[in-house]
Amino acid sequence: xxxxxxxxxxxxxxxLTSSGGTPSRSQSKYFGGGIPWVxxxxxxxxxxxxxxxxxxxxxxxxxxxxxFRKGTVLVAMYGATVGKLGLLGMDATTNQAVCGISVPxxxxxxxxxxxxxxxxxSLIEKxxxxxxxNISQKIIRELNVPMPPIAEQLRIVDILSRxxxxxxxxxxxxxxxAELIPALFLDMFGDPATNSKGWTMVAFxxxxxxxxxxxxxxxxxxxxxxxxxxxxxxxxxNRIDIYDLLTMDFHPDEQAKFRLQKGDILxxxxxxxxxxxxxxxxxxxxxxxxxxxRLRPNLEMVRPDFIVCLLxxxxxxxxxxxxxTHATIAHLTGVQLKAMxxxxxxxxxxxxxEQFADRCKSIQSQQASAFSTAQATFNALMxxxxxG
Numbered sequence: 001x002x003x004x005x006x007x008x009x010x011x012x013x014x015x016l017t018s019s020g021g022t023p024s025r026s027q028s029k030y031f032g033g034g035i036p037w038v039x040x041x042x043x044x045x046x047x048x049x050x051x052x053x054x055x056x057x058x059x060x061x062x063x064x065x066x067x068f069r070k071g072t073v074l075v076a077m078y079g080a081t082v083g084k085l086g087l088l089g090m091d092a093t094t095n096q097a098v099c100g101i102s103v104p105x106x107x108x109x110x111x112x113x114x115x116x117x118x119x120x121x122s123l124i125e126k127x128x129x130x131x132x133x134n135i136s137q138k139i140i141r142e143l144n145v146p147m148p149p150i151a152e153q154l155r156i157v158d159i160l161s162r163x164x165x166x167x168x169x170x171x172x173x174x175x176x177x178a179e180l181i182p183a184l185f186l187d188m189f190g191d192p193a194t195n196s197k198g199w200t201m202v203a204f205x206x207x208x209x210x211x212x213x214x215x216x217x218x219x220x221x222x223x224x225x226x227x228x229x230x231x232x233x234x235x236x237x238n239r240i241d242i243y244d245l246l247t248m249d250f251h252p253d254e255q256a257k258f259r260l261q262k263g264d265i266l267x268x269x270x271x272x273x274x275x276x277x278x279x280x281x282x283x284x285x286x287x288x289x290x291x292x293x294r295l296r297p298n299l300e301m302v303r304p305d306f307i308v309c310l311l312x313x314x315x316x317x318x319x320x321x322x323x324x325t326h327a328t329i330a331h332l333t334g335v336q337l338k339a340m341x342x343x344x345x346x347x348x349x350x351x352x353x354e355q356f357a358d359r360c361k362s363i364q365s366q367q368a369s370a371f372s373t374a375q376a377t378f379n380a381l382m383x384x385x386x387x388g
Contacts, residue, residue: 006148012141015112016102019077019137020094021064023055030059036092037065040076043086043098045117048074055093065093068100073113075099075123077135082127083120087113099137107145111153114160115145118382146386156385163378170371177367180360181238185309188353192310192343193317199345205338207307208297212269212334213288214258216248225249228283229258232291235266238308240277242286250287258287260294265307267293270331274320276311278304293337303350305357310342 011017020038023030031037033056042051059065068074074086078097087109094100103109123140127133148156190196204210213229226247234241250258260266262281267274269291279286288294297304314320320332320340 006146006152008144008146010141011101011112011143011145014104014107014145014147017099017137017141018066018068018102019096019099020066020068022095023059023063023065027059030055030063033057033059035060035067036090038074038086038088038092038094038098040078040081040084040095040097043074043076043081043084045085046087047089048086048092049089051092060093064096066100067091067093069102071103071109073101073103073109073116075101075116075140077137077140079133082133082135083116083123085113085116099140101140106150107147108150108153108157110157110161112145114157114382115386116143118386119143160378160382160385163374163381167371167374167378170367170374174364174367174371177360177364180363181305181309181357182312184353184356184360185306185313188349189306189310189343189345191317192313193319195343197343197345199343201341202301202344203338204295204340204342207302207342207344208295210334210338211257211294211296213290213292213294214248214250214254215290221249223249225251225255227255227285227287229287229289230260230266230292231289232268232271235268235275235277235292237275237312238277240266240279240282242282245286248289255287260286260288261296263297263299263304265295265297265304267295267311267332267337269293269333272315273332274311274315276308278308293332293334299347301344301347303347303354305354306345306350309353309357314342 025031031053033054035055035057036051037053037055038048038051039053042048055063055065060067068088068091070088070090072088074088074094076082076084076097077099081097088100101112103112123135124133126139127135189199195201227250228245228247229250230240230242231246234245260279262279264279265276266279266288267276271291295307297307311320
């Protein structure tokens with residue numbers, strides 16, 4: 001492992017750094033060529049072999065876009081992806097949100113990759129910009145890189161790559177476990193967008209009580225009845241995150257209307273339209289705001305797991321967007337949600353699906369725990385390597 005005796009050098013004294021650029025979007029001749037153009041969203045902490053967009057030779061010669069050679073280490077500098085990394089597996093250009101680092105012979109590029117990965121939290125702390133955090137090339141160049149002999153660098157790379165390989169396997173296992181329930185749904189009920197199995201169709205509003213949450217009016221907040229509530233960001237697919245809850249006034253005469261009960265389904269009105277999860281009583285008392293629909297299902301007609309998986313498939317096929325209002329941002333209003341036609345198989349069959357889904361959730365939980373343990377072990381190993 002790294003010893004404190006190894007000297008360190010600022011990254012900017014060892015490596016050359018540069019950022020890319022964006023050709024003018026008004027010039028169609030600049031896009032769709034044969035040169036890969038990497039954006040920060042293409043960085044996934046691994047090899048970069050493909051990207052969403054390409055540019056032309058003309059764009060490269062007439063814009064600030066720069067060509068980076070295969071083997072360049074990439075770091076995302078802007079927005080939600082700050083600190084994300086990539087190793088170029090091809091010659092490519094980047095936009096200005098990506099810093100390219102050219103690595104000399106005395107520094108192994110994968111060693112540098114792992115060092116930068118170990119510094120992500122520090123980079124995020126040093127970012128500026130609030131909702132859209134940014135880091136500069138200056139911040140990256142000032143990072144002090146431990147410089148053991150190249151043989152020691154390669155030994156460290158071997159150890160960390162083995163540990164990271166375990167993390168990747170655990171991540172893939174967790175991903176495959178998450179695919180079990182949607183696959184089971186299609187097997188039992190067919191495609192809900194086309195009703196391939198010919199089930200009875202009903203209006204969504206007929207399978208339970210649908211209600212939008214309370215609108216936050218900051219001018220009417222007395223502070224006398226502050227209670228926690230869920231926002232759009234708290235509702236992920238089949239998971240509710242109760243961290244970082246906000247509070248607002250829910251007066252006694254409206255608390256019954258907006259208080260969540262175990263088994264309620266929360267559905268996102270905007271953003272990723274229709275994203276849904278089940279409230280399982282994660283805390284004693286919680287409410288919800290207008291960005292969310294709440295379905296209190298009629299259990300004689302539908303089961304919560306069935307509804308969430310149904311919405312997942314409809315969202316993936318675009319059927320929910322077809323039911324929503326399209327302006328600058330798509331919204332699914334209460335009227336639209338209630339009027340939307342959905343399949344309604346026999347509840348006995350839905351109960352079977354729910355029983356199988358419970359078993360799948362147990363597998364998911366085990367895999368998620370294994371992934372979390374592997375990631376924590378890898379992070380601790382990196383810290384030991386680079387901090388001593």
